[in-house]
Amino acid sequence: MRQRDLKFTFVVGEGNLAFDVVEFELEEALCEPFRLSLKLASDKNAIDFKQVLDQPGTFTLWQDGRPARYVHGIVSHFTQGSSGFRRTRYELLLEPQLARLELCCNWRIFQEKSVPEILQALLKEHRVPDYEQRIYHEHLPREYCVQAGDSDHYLHDRLAFEEGLVYYFRFDEHRHTLVCSDRLYVQERIAGGPVLFSAQPEGDNPQPVLHSFRYSENVRTARQTQRDYSFKRPTYDQEHHLAGEALEHQGSSYERYDYPGRYKRSGAGRPFSESRLRGHRRDARVASVSGDDPRLIPGHAFALEGHPRADFNAWWRPVRVVHRGTQYAGQEEESADAPLGVSYDLRAELVPEDVEWRPAPLPRPRIDGPQIATVVGPAGEEIHCDEWGRVKVQFPWDREGRHDEFSTCWIRVAQNWAGADWGHMAIPRIGQEVIVDYLDGDCDQPIVTGRTYRATNRPPYALPDHKILSTIKSKEYKGSRANELRIDDTTAQISAALMSDHGASALHLGYLTHPRPEGGKPRGEGFELRTDEHGAVRAAKGLLLSTEEQLRAGAGHLDRGVVVQVLEAALELARELGDYAGEHQGVGHDAAPQQTLQEAVRDLGHGANDESGKSNGGKPAIALSGPAGIAAATPASLTLAAGEHVDSVARQNQQVTAGQKVVINAGSDIGLFAQGGELRQITHQGPMLLQAQKNDIRLEAEQSVEVSASQQHVLVTAKEHITLMCGGAY
Known part of the structure; x- marks a missing residue:
């Protein structure tokens, strides 16, 4: 176009401070803050920096006396240079408000917020009023999203790029608007009709044109595969495969496999994978152009006309544009005949309009190592967890947390063992200090790996006094x-x-x-x-209580040789004396129950691992064994009861002593038999009653029967008669 029809102006603030533009370079791109570098001149040689720095400014490109392009921003850099006789040189950098986010970094946590919500909160915090979101797809909330010391701008871009969001700027005279969207195809198109192509840059073209057009195709990643892991669905690999578009001119086998995919829900996996693949293929088809049409703005599509190759006359979208201009009139010092004239040109990168261009993904910040945190929860609570044993913590770096159940999301806790309904479980309690590590170094995937003592949580015993x-x-x-x-x-x-x-x-x-x-x-x-309370010892297959010596557990735990030997000897003695008594008119002795119990004790350990292959074991019998004796004592009463038999056998003596009464009652027979000694029944002071209430009494002796009364008399009475026999006579 005719360069003499152009003019560049720049004002700071509300127009109170104007500069002559000498040179400028404007760099702008999709998903990047623009940078407008200006070389200026002014008849003021002592401008107050406070009037300029951090103030809004507007650059205007005029064409035919009308504004063809505005660039509005905030002054980030201002330099005063040399002064001539009439003018002083200055340099200035104009950037969007978004660039200010690079000046701030933070440690903080976002919970249960989608990326569009996080971006809105971030820009509101920085008082960016002109922000427009154009969201066409669902963006799932992120349970836990951490800004781990990176700048606010890096956080903004990282989250936007992960989520498949692009942004660009829209300008007018008094503001610039940040536009963010998850669809590029539906965004703006430039006004004023198509952009013309002319291969003849020489001469003074009557209108703006592109005079250079170079189209390139590059072999890039053709397929994207990603996986991730969620402990809630451990057997599902959350794998997503996507193939790139427009692969006709390259091989389709070039695959990028990324793990982890940085998503925890399968619903987010596909868009994450899609955004990453688009980022890798962002320059698979690209055109490099130059010209002087200032309407080219990143993100704003245009139709190209006039190219000799017909298929290039299509819709294109700039992704990067660099504008340069020089205004010689602004260099005037003193000479009235100083050269006049304006030059302007641009360089741009274009992609076809139908390409959903995305920037290259940014790496997440990696946590250098484990961090310390304190377990938190609701007021008045001591243990706060969910169904997985996860806890919530407060990090020392978290300025927004309130040391309560809202400080973080639920965080997993590593246990010594963790099996399917088995393992170790010790839930960190509120107030405990824990060590938090990060899976794959990812700041959004904390896991509690340990616990430590501190001044407010002392060890159970004073150290080092009780270090043993x-x-x-x-x-x-x-x-x-x-x-x-x-x-x-x-x-x-x-x-x-x-x-x-x-x-x-x-x-x-x-x-x-x-x-x-x-x-x-x-x-x-x-x-x-x-215990000071109740106690019980139970063994369903038998119990051995023994004081038999077994050094260093040298035998089986139910080794019962002594007690079995004693019981066998007792059974033999009971049978021997019982049979002998029966042969001499004593009451018959039943040894079968005693034998059954003796066999139960003998077989007590049969079937256990050290007595495998032996049967008849496992009867719920109790065996007491004390090689030095067994004593049972109580200051109160002692009851010995059996549903069947009580067999009491002593190889030597059985002695029954009572301070008052000895009472023996039998529902049937009572048999007393002394094989080789005496049987004495004596009352020392009271009378003795020997009575058969329903039958006879027989006193028999192989030799003599003596009845005597040492003090008074012997009385024998009968209702009918008394018979005395001696030598066959009576």
Whole structure:
């Protein structure tokens, strides 16, 4: 176009401060803040920097006396240069408000927000009023999204690019609008008709044209495959495959496989993969042009006309444009005949309008290592978790968290074991300090990997005083009591204890002492199972209580040789004396129940791993064995009951002593038989009654029967008669 029809102007603020434009270079691109570098002149040689820096400014490109293009922004850089006789040189950089986000970085957490919502909040925070979102697709909320020390601008771009959003700027005289959308095809087209192509740059063209057009195709990634993992659906690989468009001129086997895909929901996997593939193929078909039509703006499509190749006369969309201009009139110093004239040209990169161009994806910030956090939850609560045992934490860097259940999302907790309905589970409790690591270094995937003590969470025992104690000690929920597994490795005094404060219940093993923190006074050696409440010992297949020596567990745990030997001897004695008594008119002795019980004890361990292949074991019998004796004592009463038989056998003596009465009652027979000794029944002071209430009494002796009364008389009475026999006579 005729360069003499052009003019460049620049004003700061509300137009109160105007400069002459000497040179300018405007760099603008899709998904990038623009940069307008200006070389200026002014008759003012002492401009207050406060009037310029961080103030709005407007650059105008005039054509035929009318504004053909505005560039509005905020002044980021201002330099005063040399001064001539009449003018002073200045340099200035104009950028959008979006560029200010690069000046701020932060650590913070966004929860349950979609990327469009996060971007809106971010720009509102920076007071970017002119922001327009054009959203055509669903964008799922992100459960947990962290800004991990990166700049606000990097966060803005990273999230936008991951989500498949593009942005560009729209200008008018007093503002610039940031436009963000998830569809490029439906965006603006430039006004004023098609852009013309002319291969003859020489001469003074009457209208703007493109005089250079170079079209290129590049071999790029043809397929994108991504996978990711979600613990809620561990068997589903969330794999997505996408093939690129317009692959007619290249091979289709060039695949990029990325893991992790940075998505946790399958619904987000496809658009994530699609955006990444488009980013890799962003320059698969591209045109490089030059000319002087200032209407070319990134994101705004136009129709090309006049190219000798017909298929190039199509709709194109600029993705990057660099404008340059020089205005010699602005260099005037003193000479009235100084050269006049304006030059302007542009260089641009174009893609076909129907290409859904996307920028290259940006890497997520990687966390350098584990971080410290504190477990948090609702007020008044001590344990706060979900169905997976996940917890919420407060990071020291989080300025927005309120140390409550809203500080973070649910965060997984690594356990020592984690199986299918089995494993280890110890949920970090509110107030505990935890170590948080990040899966794949991803700031959005925290996981609790450990716990540490600190000043407000002291160890169970004072250290290093009790460094020999190893313990697992819990705390009563909303109480002060505890359960504990404690191991004491004191030299020559090792012990272990499993304890509960409820009922002071405990199993102590080894070298028994009072608690070490209380002095550790000896209490004995071996084991103690005790409680202030109730106790029970149950064994469905038999129980052996024995004091038989078994050094270092050298035999089976039901080794019962001594008790079986004693029971066999007792059975033999009972049979021998019982049979003998029966032969001499004694009451018959039934040894079968005793034998059954003896066999049950003998077979007690049959079928166990050390007595496998043996049958008849597993009867619920109790065997008591004490090689040095068994004593049962109580200051109250003792009851011994049997549903069937009670067999009491002693190889030597059985002695029954009562301070008052000995009462023997039998529903049938009572048999007393002494094989080789005496049978004496004596009352020392009271009378003796020998009575058969329904039958006879017989007193028989092989030799003599003596009846005597040492003090008074012998009285024999009968209702009918008394018969005395001697030598066959009566």
